[in-house]
Amino acid sequence: MTSIDDFDLKILTLLQKNGRLTNQELSDLVGLSASQCSRRRINLEQANLILGYHARLSPDAVGLGMIGLIEVRLINHTAEYVESFHRMVAEQTSIVDAYKTTGDADYLLKVAVSDLAGLSALISQLVAGHQSVSHVKTSVVLNRLKENGLMMLPDSKVRQNGA
Structure with a gap:
């Protein structure tokens, strides 16, 4: 098993919420350079800790x-x-x-x-x-209250970042 540090964990958490984040956006949020975020993302993918990126459809x-x-x-x-x-x-x-x-x-x-x-x-x-x-x-x-860790709005739209 690959050991991960706090930076890796933060990258994983941020990508789980929004897999479309660029390395520059990750860099701003994590506090590392974009190239370091890119290397870490690639390592996390190769270690099968990131299994893929996809659109979650209604x-x-x-x-x-x-x-x-x-x-x-x-x-x-x-x-x-x-x-x-x-x-x-x-x-x-x-x-x-x-x-x-x-x-x-x-x-x-x-x-x-x-x-x-x-x-x-x-x-x-x-x-x-x-x-x-x-x-x-x-x-x-009958109703989906929470799915994939995200609370659902009454009209089945995903509640984003506490909005």
Whole structure:
């Protein structure tokens, strides 16, 4: 594991809030030169501490306004069933996030679909179409209060920097 200092941590924190910051802007905020910020950013990327840069889109913008949380229990945990389930998760574009968990469920899936019919179809695909799944429990998200560490405004716009 790469050791990071306070400057690296500040760079990571600032980029997490705004991945579009230039090295000069980082320099002004961190207190290092732009070239030092550039070198540090490259080192953080190469150490896989920065996994990528992307635009976070509103689910409504891409027609996937319904968010669901699905708890999944597997029939058993043989390598074949686990690998098969992992492949299905990787291939299913409606599954936004997937977590292996403790407790009653083996996995928690965050899914984004267009509507209830889309959610129903996905659940059917999970239960009927996959031999390793024994049980699912689904919840529909009514409101997103906080997502990716950011508070959401009532109209689902992201609250930026306490605004």
